[in-house]
Amino acid sequence: MILELDHISVSLKGRRILNDISMSAREGEFIGLIGPNGAGKSTLLRTAAGLLPVEAGTRRLAGAAMETLSPRERARALSYLPQTRPLYWAMPVRSLVALGRFAWGNPLTEDARDAEAVDCALAACGAGHLADRPASELSGGELSRVHLARALAGETPLLLADEPAAALDPAHQLSVMQLLRAKAEEGKAVIAALHDLTLAARYCTRIVMVHEGGVAADGAPKDVLTDDQLQQVFRIRARFDAEGGLAIHALEN
Numbered sequence: 001m002i003l004e005l006d007h008i009s010v011s012l013k014g015r016r017i018l019n020d021i022s023m024s025a026r027e028g029e030f031i032g033l034i035g036p037n038g039a040g041k042s043t044l045l046r047t048a049a050g051l052l053p054v055e056a057g058t059r060r061l062a063g064a065a066m067e068t069l070s071p072r073e074r075a076r077a078l079s080y081l082p083q084t085r086p087l088y089w090a091m092p093v094r095s096l097v098a099l100g101r102f103a104w105g106n107p108l109t110e111d112a113r114d115a116e117a118v119d120c121a122l123a124a125c126g127a128g129h130l131a132d133r134p135a136s137e138l139s140g141g142e143l144s145r146v147h148l149a150r151a152l153a154g155e156t157p158l159l160l161a162d163e164p165a166a167a168l169d170p171a172h173q174l175s176v177m178q179l180l181r182a183k184a185e186e187g188k189a190v191i192a193a194l195h196d197l198t199l200a201a202r203y204c205t206r207i208v209m210v211h212e213g214g215v216a217a218d219g220a221p222k223d224v225l226t227d228d229q230l231q232q233v234f235r236i237r238a239r240f241d242a243e244g245g246l247a248i249h250a251l252e253n
């Protein structure tokens with residue numbers, strides 16, 4: 001098990017945001033974290049990344065208590081793609097992606113292994129042609145793919161991605177979901193916060209539904225994305241078709 005969260009509670013500014021959440025992720029899983037706006041998905045990902053303190057509960061990463069790991073050890077075990085991705089410096093795309101190698105060596109030099117990881121990540125995200133462009137001049141969708149490449153360049157066993165398909169056109173949404181599924185099949189554990197339930201249904205091996213700071217359901221897409229559960233949590237209707245695709249509709253008044 002690469003990640004184990006056991007009875008985690010987190011408060012921000014004195015308000016309880018995550019309440020007694022338990023979940024785990026193992027290698028080979030592509031977990032879609034779904035839930036309405038404000039449910040706690042980003043807070044859960046930041047907590048799993050070790051970026052927020054917990055009020056109660058325990059976190060284990062690659063078998064070790066999160067608090068016992070150094071920042072470098074944590075960065076070698078997990079990559080985190082945040083929901084908002086500000087650029088603090090104007091830098092070429094390739095240098096930005098190379099930041100994903102920070103935990104593996106001297107950040108000021110790049111060896112052959114680093115170069116290979118950066119090139120592979122750029123190519124996997126369909127961003128190889130952007131390598132020499134200033135990151136500050138990219139479109140929203142291009143930059144989003146470059147940030148995903150940065151996260152992949154770390155070659156960590158766990159990837160935590162907050163809305164990796166947001167801002168992407170339909171073809172790139174599909175290719176990013178295919179890429180994340182392929183990374184899971186190669187042996188990574190991927191946890192991605194997703195709003196597109198049809199993409200989550202199609203590509204994720206498992207769905208964790210977050211609602212009001214707790215886990216409302218956890219299991220195979222077909223077991224979690226039921227009409228009843230989606231009505232209760234999202235106020236929508238949903239149905240799997242014969243080909244396994246999920247169709248969603250507004251609730252009738």
Ligand SMILES: Nc1ncnc2c1ncn2[C@@H]1O[C@H](COP(=O)(O)OP(=O)(O)OP(=O)(O)O)[C@@H](O)[C@H]1O
Pocket residue numbers: 012013017035036037038039040041042043044083
């Ligand atoms: N830094 C913060 N300080 C105080 N409250 C916060 C902070 N960050 C998030 N919250 C609150 O925590 C709750 C959960 O937010 P979170 O961003 O985890 O939700 P989410 O499920 O990712 O939502 P969305 O789908 O809108 O991105 C919200 O009510 C939000 O207002």
